[in-house]
Amino acid sequence: MEEIQFNHRTAVQVRFNDVDGLGHVNNTTIQEYFDLGRMYYLNEVFGDTVFKGDETVIVVNINTDFFSPVYLKDDLEVETAIVAIGTKSLKMVQQVVCKQTKSVKASCKSVMVGFNKRTEESLELLPEWRDAISQWEKRSY
Amino acid sequence: MEEIQFNHRTAVQVRFNDVDGLGHVNNTTIQEYFDLGRMYYLNEVFGDTVFKGDETVIVVNINTDFFSPVYLKDDLEVETAIVAIGTKSLKMVQQVVCKQTKSVKASCKSVMVGFNKRTEESLELLPEWRDAISQWEKRSY
Amino acid sequence: MEEIQFNHRTAVQVRFNDVDGLGHVNNTTIQEYFDLGRMYYLNEVFGDTVFKGDETVIVVNINTDFFSPVYLKDDLEVETAIVAIGTKSLKMVQQVVCKQTKSVKASCKSVMVGFNKRTEESLELLPEWRDAISQWEKRSY
Amino acid sequence: MEEIQFNHRTAVQVRFNDVDGLGHVNNTTIQEYFDLGRMYYLNEVFGDTVFKGDETVIVVNINTDFFSPVYLKDDLEVETAIVAIGTKSLKMVQQVVCKQTKSVKASCKSVMVGFNKRTEESLELLPEWRDAISQWEKRSY
Numbered sequence: 114m115e116e117i118q119f120n121h122r123t124a125v126q127v128r129f130n131d132v133d134g135l136g137h138v139n140n141t142t143i144q145e146y147f148d149l150g151r152m153y154y155l156n157e158v159f160g161d162t163v164f165k166g167d168e169t170v171i172v173v174n175i176n177t178d179f180f181s182p183v184y185l186k187d188d189l190e191v192e193t194a195i196v197a198i199g200t201k202s203l204k205m206v207q208q209v210v211c212k213q214t215k216s217v218k219a220s221c222k223s224v225m226v227g228f229n230k231r232t233e234e235s236l237e238l239l240p241e242w243r244d245a246i247s248q249w250e251k252r253s254y
Numbered sequence: 255m256e257e258i259q260f261n262h263r264t265a266v267q268v269r270f271n272d273v274d275g276l277g278h279v280n281n282t283t284i285q286e287y288f289d290l291g292r293m294y295y296l297n298e299v300f301g302d303t304v305f306k307g308d309e310t311v312i313v314v315n316i317n318t319d320f321f322s323p324v325y326l327k328d329d330l331e332v333e334t335a336i337v338a339i340g341t342k343s344l345k346m347v348q349q350v351v352c353k354q355t356k357s358v359k360a361s362c363k364s365v366m367v368g369f370n371k372r373t374e375e376s377l378e379l380l381p382e383w384r385d386a387i388s389q390w391e392k393r394s395y
Numbered sequence: 396m397e398e399i400q401f402n403h404r405t406a407v408q409v410r411f412n413d414v415d416g417l418g419h420v421n422n423t424t425i426q427e428y429f430d431l432g433r434m435y436y437l438n439e440v441f442g443d444t445v446f447k448g449d450e451t452v453i454v455v456n457i458n459t460d461f462f463s464p465v466y467l468k469d470d471l472e473v474e475t476a477i478v479a480i481g482t483k484s485l486k487m488v489q490q491v492v493c494k495q496t497k498s499v500k501a502s503c504k505s506v507m508v509g510f511n512k513r514t515e516e517s518l519e520l521l522p523e524w525r526d527a528i529s530q531w532e533k534r535s536y
Numbered sequence: 537m538e539e540i541q542f543n544h545r546t547a548v549q550v551r552f553n554d555v556d557g558l559g560h561v562n563n564t565t566i567q568e569y570f571d572l573g574r575m576y577y578l579n580e581v582f583g584d585t586v587f588k589g590d591e592t593v594i595v596v597n598i599n600t601d602f603f604s605p606v607y608l609k610d611d612l613e614v615e616t617a618i619v620a621i622g623t624k625s626l627k628m629v630q631q632v633v634c635k636q637t638k639s640v641k642a643s644c645k646s647v648m649v650g651f652n653k654r655t656e657e658s659l660e661l662l663p664e665w666r667d668a669i670s671q672w673e674k675r676s677y
Contacts, residue, residue, distance in 0.1 A: 125409035128427055129280055129434050132275035134326060135653060139271040140595055141567045145410055148564060152411045173561055176599045182656065185275060230558065233605065267549035269568055270575045276512065281454055282430060285423045286551055293552050313422055317458045323515065371417065374464065412562040416555035416608060423553055466556060 117206050119192035120250060123153040125209070127185055138183035144175070147207050147221045150191030154205075158249045159242065167231040170237065172204070174224040181218055188212040195246050198254040201237055202226045203246070258347050260333035261391060264294040266350070269327055279324035284363070288348050288362045291332030295346075299390045300383065308318055308372040309380065311344070315365040329353040336387050339395040342378055343367045344387070399488050401425050401474035402532060406434040407491070409467055420465035426457070429503045432473030436487075440531045441524065449513040450521065452485070456506040462499055470494040477528050480536040483519055484508045485528070537555045540629050542615035547578040548632070549573055550608055550652060561606040567598070570630050570644045573614030577628075581666065581672045590654040591662065593626070597647040611635040618669050621677040624660055626669070 125146050133139040155170070183189065190210055197204040202224050209219045227236030247253055266287050274280040296311070331351055338345040338352065343365050350360045368377030390395055407428050415421040437452070463469065473520040474491055484506050491501045509518030529535055545547050556562040578593070606612065613633055620627040625647050632642045650659030670676055 124408075126406075126431070128431050130274045130280040130427060133271045134273035134275075134277055135594075136275055139571075140598070141271055141564050141571060144564045144567050145412060146560075148412065149408070149410055164458065171558075174599070174601050175563070176597070178597050179595060232584060265549075267547075267572070269572050271568060271571065276453075281457070282426045285426050286553060289423060289553065290549070290551050312417075313461060315458070315460050316422070317456070319456050320454060364488050412556045412564055414557035415553045416557075416559055418557055421553040 117194050117196060119194050119208070121150070121154045121157065123150045123191045123193070125149060125189040125191060127183075127187065129150055129185065133218065135172065135182075136184070138185070138187075140177075142221050143179065143183065143209060144221075146191055146209055147175070147177070147187065147219075147223070149209055150193045151205065152224070154193040154195075158245050160245075167234060168179045168198055168230050169228055169230055170225040170238075170242075171228040172223050173202070173226050176219055176223070177219060177221040179219045181216065183209065183211070183218050187218070189218070197252060198246060201203065201235065203238065231243050258335050258337060260335050260349070262289045262291070262295045262298065262334045264332045264334070266330040266332060268324075268328065270326065272325065273326050276323075277325070279326070279328075280319075281320055284320065284324060284350060284360050285318065285330055285362075286317070287330065287350055287361075288316070288364070290346060291348055292364070293332040293345065295336075300333065301386075308370050309377060310369055310371055311366040311379075311383075312369040313364050314343070314367050316362055317364070318362040320359060320360045322357065324346045324352070324359050330359070336391060339379065339384055339387060342376065344379065346366070366383050399476050399478060401476050401490070403432070403436050403439065403475045405432045405473045405475070407431060407471040407473060409465075409469065409471065411467065414467050418466070420467070420469075422459075422461055424460065425440050425461065425465060425491060425501050426503075428471065428473055428491055429457070429505070431460070432489055433487065433505070434474045436475040436477075438459065438533055441536050450518060451512055452507040452520075452524075453480075453510040455508050457486070457503055458505070459503040461500060461501045463498065465491065465493070465500050469500070471500070477532060480520065480528060480533075482524055483517065494531075507513050540617050540619060542617050542631070544573070544580065544616045546573045546616070547639060548572060548612040548614060550606075550610065550612065552561065552608065554645075557608070561608070561610075563600075563602055565646075565648065566602065566606065566632060566642050569612065569614055569632055569675055570642075570646070572599070572600070573616045573630055574628065574646070577616040577618075581668050583668075586673075590652050592651055592653055593648040594651040595646050596625070596649050599646070600613045600642060600644040602642045604639065605623075606632065606634070606641050610641070611620050612641070619668055619674060621661065621669060626661065629646045 131138045131142040192208045205223045207221045208217050272279045272283040333349045346364045348362045349358050413420045413424040475491045487505045489503045490499050554561045554565040615631045628646045630644045631640050
């Protein structure tokens with residue numbers, strides 16, 4: 114993956130039933146961790162506006178690499194950055210990092226698009242979203 | 255538990271990540287199986303009316319006994335019956351049964367009350383619900 | 396419920412997919428929160444010994460009251476106490492509390508028994524477990 | 537996606553709590569459905585040998601497109617095929633299809649590698665796995 118500056122981190126609370134029969138946190142649960150980081154990121158950058166009105170963003174593609182097993186006792190955080198913004202979509206990159214070992218356990222690239230919850234139709238990204246992200250990430254896209 | 259006639263059965267599709275780090279289906283997932291049986295039961299008895307309008311029933315108490323571990327390969331079904339109906343609440347009894355061994359893995363008594371989804375207030379049980387249940391269970395309450 | 400002194404609290408990290416189609420945290424997920432509090436409690440009281448060897452405790456009964464809906468934005472913690480210890484079993488009482496409103500959203504009484512993970516047989520409670528709990532709870536049983 | 541012949545289908549049992557606060561089956565749950573199809577596929581092709589010994593396959597990459605929302609009442613199946621086999625890894629392609637509308641709700645490409653559960657090390661794909669897959673898919677790789 115290209116060198117990315119992560120400005121947002123979310124600590125993850127691991128639950129007992131996150132672990133599957135192989136003794137590892139299940140891959141689908143790792144995806145829940147990425148969603149958790151995404152939710153905190155969007156809440157922080159957009160200040161609640163994304164989840165309150167009809168206009169929101171939804172995920173249309175995820176591409177996740179699982180590098181090494183995650184265990185119940187691991188102290189984890191999700192790092193999140195938005196790396197590109199187009200007219201209708203934006204690209205997010207995330208990592209699940211074990212704080213004890215500094216190792217990256219899994220990484221996820223995702224594509225999100227604007228979405229109207231009421232009409233269930235896609236939507237161009239709002240200019241204020243672009244501004245909020247630029248300001249948060251301290252870069253222009 | 256008193257002798258109960260179960261007239262409703264739902265086969266359960268076990269998922270890989272239902273199993274936890276002890277190698278058993280996690281107790282909270284067993285509760286999902288009871289919910290699954292409950293949903294199928296209510297859909298069948300009420301013919302979709304419960305989940306479409308504002309008036310529905312919600313669970314206010316569950317009391318579950320876990321008798322023996324459930325494994326990924328177990329062939330399971332949930333047996334469900336409504337055993338009592340009052341003015342505002344009804345009592346459901348359920349069992350998770352392993353079909354290969356005929357053993358009862360877990361049993362759950364639950365109490366449900368009428369609930370209006372829009373106002374988020376409780377609600378007396380509708381007479382047509384009582385009738386539908388009596389007809390399904392072939393008994394009067 | 397009788398007046399209980401809770402000496403243990405665990406903050407809960409709510410996940411986006413904890414919420415179900417009714418817009419509330421699903422009841423089975425509330426049960427995951429109780430499990431979370433239980434795990435932190437046992438880890439703290441027993442200092443890792445419970446989950447490392449073959450001898451552990453497992454839940455054989457839960458009895459949960461759901462008092463009011465839990466939402467994504469609620470700031471939650473689980474309060475946990477052990478209220479009785481017998482030869483083979485112990486009784487735990489827990490509450491999910493919303494910190495913003497101080498309201499008790501749900502409460503759970505559970506019964507746990509000693510269990511050997513390797514032989515999958517039940518087990519008398521170890522004297523050192525009783526001592527550790529008495530010390531933590533600052534009471535004798 | 538290239539034209540793929542799917543020879544394996546798994547019906548999906550949707551659970552009430554699969555649906556999230558947006559009223560759709562949550563994306564991480566869609567990933568559970570792909571895992572479900574994967575488990576049934578591997579069990580059928582390898583006849584239980586994959587999950588019983590120390591030698592198994594694990595997922596190292598998933599790439600999932602979410603095309604349209606999935607609802608509680610949708611009648612779903614997962615279609616699964618293995619499209620390529622190398623020395624150490626294989627490629628699987630899957631689709632979640634709504635049987636009522638024949639529409640593809642989501643598709644997932646995944647990469648799996650051989651893995652020894654005991655040593656937690658990677659492993660070359662066993663020749664008998666390759667044979668079993670070729671036979672099942674009625675093609676050579």
